[in-house]
Amino acid sequence: MDNAIEVSGLTKYYGDLLAVDHISFEVRRGEIFGFLGPNGAGKTTTQRMLTTLLEPTEGRIIIHGHDLARDPYPVKRQMGLVPEESNVYTELTAWENLMFTAILYRVPRSERAARARELLETFGLWEKRDVKVENFSKGMRRRLSIAMAIIHKPTLLFLDEPTPGLDAQSARVIRDLIRRLNAEGTTIFLTTHQIEEANLLCDRVAIIDHGRIAAIDTPERLKAAFRRVQSVEVALEPDGQAHGPALEALPGVTTTVKMGDKWRLYTEDPSTLLPRVVRYAEEHGLRVVSLNTLGPSLEDVFLEITGQQVGVVRHETEAGGGKQRGRGMRRRQ
Amino acid sequence: MKEGWLQRLQNEVAQAWAVAVKDVKVYYLRPGMIMFGFLMPFFMFFSFSVRREMAAAQGVARLLALTVFFTAAAAGPFIIPLERRLGTYDRLLAAPMSLLTLLLGKAAVGAFFAIGVSAVALIVGVVAFGAPIAHPGLLTAGLLVGSFSFSALGLIFGSIPTRNPGDVQMPSTLLRWGLLFISGVFIPLEEMAPAARAVAYLSPLTYAQDLMNHAVLGAGLLTPWLDLLVLLGSGLLFLLPAVLMHRRSRRLGY
Numbered sequence: 239m240d241n242a243i244e245v246s247g248l249t250k251y252y253g254d255l256l257a258v259d260h261i262s263f264e265v266r267r268g269e270i271f272g273f274l275g276p277n278g279a280g281k282t283t284t285q286r287m288l289t290t291l292l293e294p295t296e297g298r299i300i301i302h303g304h305d306l307a308r309d310p311y312p313v314k315r316q317m318g319l320v321p322e323e324s325n326v327y328t329e330l331t332a333w334e335n336l337m338f339t340a341i342l343y344r345v346p347r348s349e350r351a352a353r354a355r356e357l358l359e360t361f362g363l364w365e366k367r368d369v370k371v372e373n374f375s376k377g378m379r380r381r382l383s384i385a386m387a388i389i390h391k392p393t394l395l396f397l398d399e400p401t402p403g404l405d406a407q408s409a410r411v412i413r414d415l416i417r418r419l420n421a422e423g424t425t426i427f428l429t430t431h432q433i434e435e436a437n438l439l440c441d442r443v444a445i446i447d448h449g450r451i452a453a454i455d456t457p458e459r460l461k462a463a464f465r466r467v468q469s470v471e472v473a474l475e476p477d478g479q480a481h482g483p484a485l486e487a488l489p490g491v492t493t494t495v496k497m498g499d500k501w502r503l504y505t506e507d508p509s510t511l512l513p514r515v516v517r518y519a520e521e522h523g524l525r526v527v528s529l530n531t532l533g534p535s536l537e538d539v540f541l542e543i544t545g546q547q548v549g550v551v552r553h554e555t556e557a558g559g560g561k562q563r564g565r566g567m568r569r570r571q
Numbered sequence: 572m573k574e575g576w577l578q579r580l581q582n583e584v585a586q587a588w589a590v591a592v593k594d595v596k597v598y599y600l601r602p603g604m605i606m607f608g609f610l611m612p613f614f615m616f617f618s619f620s621v622r623r624e625m626a627a628a629q630g631v632a633r634l635l636a637l638t639v640f641f642t643a644a645a646a647g648p649f650i651i652p653l654e655r656r657l658g659t660y661d662r663l664l665a666a667p668m669s670l671l672t673l674l675l676g677k678a679a680v681g682a683f684f685a686i687g688v689s690a691v692a693l694i695v696g697v698v699a700f701g702a703p704i705a706h707p708g709l710l711t712a713g714l715l716v717g718s719f720s721f722s723a724l725g726l727i728f729g730s731i732p733t734r735n736p737g738d739v740q741m742p743s744t745l746l747r748w749g750l751l752f753i754s755g756v757f758i759p760l761e762e763m764a765p766a767a768r769a770v771a772y773l774s775p776l777t778y779a780q781d782l783m784n785h786a787v788l789g790a791g792l793l794t795p796w797l798d799l800l801v802l803l804g805s806g807l808l809f810l811l812p813a814v815l816m817h818r819r820s821r822r823l824g825y
Contacts, residue, residue: 252824286824289665293822314667325658329597341589342666344582386662 241300242267242394242425243288248297250283250449257283259449260297270416270426272440272457274433276544280449281429282322282398288427289319289396301394315343318392322399324383328372332363332382335371336389343390357385360415377408384412388419395419398429413439433537443536447544460539467534467542468508472515473500473527481524488514500528508532583672590663590676595683598650603736607744608645609688612637615751628703631696632787635710636756636780638689639717641747646681647725647813648743649736655825656734664821674726674813678806681722682715689714705789713782716799720775720806727809730816732825750774755781760792775805 243265250258258280265271275281286292288299290310299306301313326335336354345353358364361381371379380400387395397416401409416439420426430436436443437457444454453460474481478499485501486494490511493504505511508531519526534542574582598604616634625633654660663673693710696702704710728743751757753767754776760768771777782798784791791798 283824291661291664291821292824293818311667311669314665317665319661319665321658321661323658325662327593327597327659329600330593334596338589338593339662342586342663342668344585344667 240266242269242302243271243427244298244300245288246298248284248287248299249295250280250287250292251295257449258287258294258446261446261449261451263444263451263454265425265427266442267425268420268423269441270420270428270439272436272443273427273429273446274431274436274443274540275446277431279446279544281431281446284446285396285398285427285429289317290314315390316393318387318390318395320384320387320395320397320400324376324379326371326374326379326382326386328374329370331368331370332358332374333367335382335386339386340389345390353389357389361385361411377404380404380408380412384415388424392424394425394427396427396429399431400428401435402432433535433540437536445540445543452543453539457536461534461536464534464539464542465506467504467538468506469532469534469538470503470505470508470511470515471497471500471528471530471532472503472519473529474519474524475527476524478524478527481518481522484522485515485518488518490514502532583668586666586668587672587676587679590673591679591683594646594650594677594680598646598653598680599684601649601653603649603653603740604645604684607649607740608642608684611645612641612688612692615641626702627696627700628787630700631693631702632783633756633780634692634696635689635714635787636717636776636783637751638692639685639714639779640721640751640776642688643681643685643718643721644725644743644747646684646722647677647727647729648739649729650680651677651726651729652731652733652736652739656736670814670817671810674810674817677729678719678722678726678810681725682718685718685722686714689718702787704787706786706795709782709795710786712799713779713786713795713802716802716806717779717782720802720809721779723806723809723813724775726813727816730813730820732816732820732823734825750776753777755792775802778802 241264245264246262247260248258248262249256249260261284273281273284283292287294288301290306290313302316304313306313327338330338333354336357337350340350340354355364358367361384363378363382363385366374366378371382374382384400400412400416404412413435416426416428428436428440440457442454442456443460445452472485478501479496482494482496482501485491485503488503488511490505490507491503492506495502495504503511503515512529512531515529516526612634616637651660654663697704725743728739731739733739753770754774755763755771756776760771760777760781763771778793778798778801781791781793782795782802785795785798
C-alpha cells in the first residue's frame with residue numbers, strides 16, 4: 239500500500255453552492271504534497287473533509303487503508319492537524335497545552351513529559367514552558383500549535399498555511415521542521431497559497447481552482463509543461479524604470495512586469511527576444527546592468543492554470559462568492 | 572495495533588475528563604461565564620425572595636435548585652460557540668474520541684461549575700444561617716444528577732451551528748427563564764392550580780426543586796426517586812439533539 243491518502247469523487251455543496259467538485263487524487267506515503275489554489279478555490283474545504291471536520295456531500299476518502307466515513311477512529315490517531323489559525327489555549331501555559339493534547343491523543347503517561355520537553359526544546363519554547371500562551375508572539379504560538387499537532391508522532395500531518403504572517407526566521411524554522419518530519423517518514427499534506435513555499439518543500443503539488451483539480455504533478459514537470467511563460471529579465475541604466483512600455487512593445491513580448499529595478503519580459507521565445515533587448519539598449523544609449531533568461535516559475539504556472547494573467551493582480555469578484563465560501567463556488571445545476 | 576473495547580472505554584473516559592478539566596481552567600474566569608453562570612442564580616434568588624417570609628432551610632433549597640439550574644446550563648451555550656470562533660473546537664473534533672465523549676466532557680464542565688457554586692451556597696446557608704440538611708446523601712445525588720441534566724440542556728444550545736456566543740445566549744436565556752417561571756421554584760407546587768401544576772411538570776427544574784425540598788427540608792410533593800429518574804432521563808434525552816445538531820454542524824462546516 240503506497241498511498242497515504244486516496245480521494246475519489248470528493249464533492250462538497252454548501253446548500254446550492256458547489257465548493258469542491260468531484261476531485262480525485264492520491265498522496266503517496268512519505269511525500270510532501272502541496273495543495274495550492276487561490277483564496278476560496280476549495281483548499282481548506284478539502285482539507286477539512288480530509289481531517290473529518292467537514293462531511294463530504296459525495297465521494298470517498300481512504301487514509302492509510304481506512305475509509306474515513308466508516309472508520310475514522312484509527313485514522314484520527316495517526317493524523318496531526320495544524321490549522322491556519324494557531325488554535326492554542328491562551329489561558330494555559332505552553333506545558334499545559336502540550337499535556338492536554340498528549341492526553342487527548344493517548345500518549346502513554348510515561349512518555350508525555352519527555353515528549354513535551356523534547357518538542358519545547360526543538361521549538362525554542364522550553365524557557366517559556368510555564369508562561370501563559372496569551373503572552374506569546376504569533377510565531378511562538380505557531381510553533382506551539384505545530385508541537386501540539388505532532389506530540390503523538392503522527393504518520394500524516396496536515397498543515398494549513400503554516401507560515402504566512404511570520405517573520406523570516408520563524409518561517410524558516412517551520413520549513414526546516416517540515417523537512418525533518420518528512421525525512422523521519424511523516425507524510426505531509428501542505429495547504430498553501432504561497433507558491434514559493436510549495437516549490438521549496440513539495441515533492442508533488444495539486445492546483446485546485448473553482449473546486450476542481452486543475453493540475454497535479456511535480457513542480458519541475460509543471461514548469462516544463464508551461465514553457466510559453468518563459469521570460470527575459472533586464473536591468474537598464476540610466477532611468478531604466480521609464481522604458482517599460484517601450485520594452486513591452488518589442489516583438490515577441492506578451493507581458494511586462496516591473497520587478498524592483500528590473501523589467502521581466504514574458505515571451506515564448508527568449509533566444510529571439512534577447513538580441514532585440516540588447517539592440518534596444520544600444521539604440522537608446524542605455525547600459526545593460528544585468529540580463530537573464532528565466533524558465534517559468536511555479537507561480538507563473540499557477541497563474542496560467544488559474545486563469546490569472548501573469549504579473550497582473552486580478553481582483554476576485556465572482557458573484558455570490560463570499561470570502562469564506564469562495565472564489566470558485568458555483569450553484570447546483 | 573487494534574485496541575480492545577475496554578482500552579477504548581478507558582481512553583474515552585480519560586479524554587472526557589481531560590476536556591472537562593481543561594475547560595474549567597480556561598473558562599472559569601471568563602466574564603460571560605461569571606455573569607450568566609455564577610451571578611445569575613443569586614440575582615434570581617434575591618429578586619424573588621427578599622422581603623418574603625422564608626425559613627433558612629427553604630431559602631437554601633430554593634437557592635440550590637437555582638444554582639444547579641442556571642450555572643450548569645450556562646456553560647455549554649457560552650463555551651462551545653466561543654471555542655468554534657477561536658478554532659480550538661476543531662482540535663477537539665479532530666481528536667481520536669467519539670462525539671459523545673466530547674459532549675460528556677463538555678457536560679461535565681457545566682456540572683463542575685454548578686457543583687462548585689452550589690457548594691458555596693450550601694456552606695453559606697448552613698454556616699451563616701444555620702439551615703439544617705435533612706438528607707445529605709439525597710442532596711449529593713440531587714446536585715450530581717441535576718447538574719448533569721441541566722448541563723446537557725445547555726449543550727443543546729451550544730450545539731447550534733454558530734461561532735458567536737451571542738447568537739446562542741438569547742434563545743438559551745429565553746428557554747431557561749421559561750422553564751424557571753413555569754416550574755415550582757417560586758410558587759410551591761401544592762399552591763398551584765391543577766392546570767398550572769400540569770404545566771410545571773413539563774419543566775425539569777420542578778423536579779430539581781422538589782428533590783432539594785426533600786434533601787434539605789425533608790419533605791416534597793413527589794417521591795425523590797421519581798425526581799432523580801426524571802432528571803437523569805431528561806439529561807440523557809438532552810444529549811440526543813446535541814448530537815444531531817453537531818452532525819448538522821459538521822455538514823455545514825462549523
